[in-house]
Amino acid sequence: MSLVLYITVMAGITYLIRAIPFTFFTKKIRSRYLRSFLYYIPYAVLSAMTIPAIFYSTGSVITAAAGTAAALILSYFGMPLIVVALSASAAAFIAGLFL
Amino acid sequence: MVKELRRGMVHGIPIALGYLSVSFGFGIKAVRSGLSVLTAAIISALNLTSAGQAAGVEIIAAGGPLLEMILVQLTINIRYSLMAISLSQKLDEKFTFPHRLAASYGITDEIFAVCSAQERKITPAYMYGMIFVAFLGWVSGTALGAAAGQLLPEPINNAMGIVLYGMFLAIIVPPARKKLSVFIVVAIAAAISVLIKYCLEFITSGFAVIISAVIASxxxxxxxxxxxxxV
Structure with a gap:
């Protein structure tokens, strides 16, 4: 099977999955239930993607837990995204030095 | 217009930094699977997604059937449809049909997350700025990883793995702190995700996210x- 065909199919499917709903949902959704559902979706998606995957993101549950703790504390106090993200990484790195 | 573009680019910087490390890993994996540096970079430029690309490269390496490629991409990436519908409700009037066609290319977990966290309506310029910067991080990271193999020392590479998740937490924690409803939804989604991971192992990670998010929401x-x- 040709490489070009694989890559075309892969990219085509990935694009259509995004483009079809994004392009054709042009009207405001009226149903209060659906609007509430869509309001919660981003938070629910991110939560499900993060937990428990975050604990396996650094190759060691202990360093990942240190990074997670740093991220939770800093985001609780409303620090900017980049600060929280890099501090989580720094905390995981420092914890790794002690292992 | 220019202001919106610049605002999007600035908001794209943490995304691009996170992407650098993740796509670096993808580049290494692609070359190990027998692809060239150029092919790896092209795949990243065309798809702009992590899990889907990793699975796609495995299918290519194994010479799997095209139907498998289609089903796997659908399953892993179907979450983007939910995100696209959610985001479609937040778009500015300037988002005409051609803009929607173009910007839909850049709906990733992270770009969606940052866009939905905005208080104001999303303009095309804002999204393009963010997509452009994220794209640079994603494609250059892939090329670097593919070309240089393990360029970064292992401890740094490992620590970089948490960057994107740290960003996700920074997005969900503040509203969860302010609103009990958001906190409960976030907790339900996390609980179902954990349940699936440890008790229902046959469910793939893409499906796990969809099931958890839909039930919780x-x-x-x-x-x-x-x-x-x-909304």
């Missing part, structure tokens, strides 16, 4: 409907 919408103007 459905419960949230049922018990805590939002006010008319807050």
């Amino acid at each position: 459905a419960v949230g919408a049922l018990f805590f409907p939002v006010k008319e103007d807050s």
Whole structure:
């Protein structure tokens, strides 16, 4: 099977999955239930993607837990995204030095 | 216009930094699977997604059937459809049909997350700025990883793995702190995700995210409907 065909199919499917709903949902959704559902979706998606995957993101549950703790504390106090993200990484790195 | 573009680019910087490390890993994996540096970079430029690309490269390496490629991409990436519908409700009037066609290319977990966290409407310029910067991080990271193999020392590479998740937490924690409803939805989604990971192992990670998010949001919408103007 040709490489070009694989890559075309892969990219085509990935694009259509995004483009079809994004392009054709042009009207405001009226149903209060659906609007509430869509309001919660981003938070629910991110939560499900993060937990428990975050604990396996650094190759060691202990360093990942240190990074997670740093991220939770800093985001609780409303620090900017980049600060929280890099501090989580720094905390995981420092914890790794002690292992 | 220019201001919006620049605002999007600035908001794209943490995304691009996170992407650098993740796509670096993808580049290494692609070359190990027998692809060239150029092919790896092209795949990253065309798809702009992590899990889907990793699975796709495995299918290519194994010479799997095209049907498998289609089904796997559908399953892993179907979450983007939910995100696209959610985001479609937040778009500025400037988002005409051609803009929607173009910007839909850049709906990733992270770009969606940052866009939905914005208080104001999303303009095309804002999204393009963010997509452009994220794209640079994603494609250059892939090329670097593919070309240089393990360029970064292992401890740094490992620590970089948490960057994107740290960003996700920074997005969900502040609203969860302010609103009990968001906190409950976030907790339900996390609990189902954990349950699936450890008890229902046959469910792939893409499906796990969809199931967890849909149930949690459905419960949230049922018990805590939002006010008319807050979406």
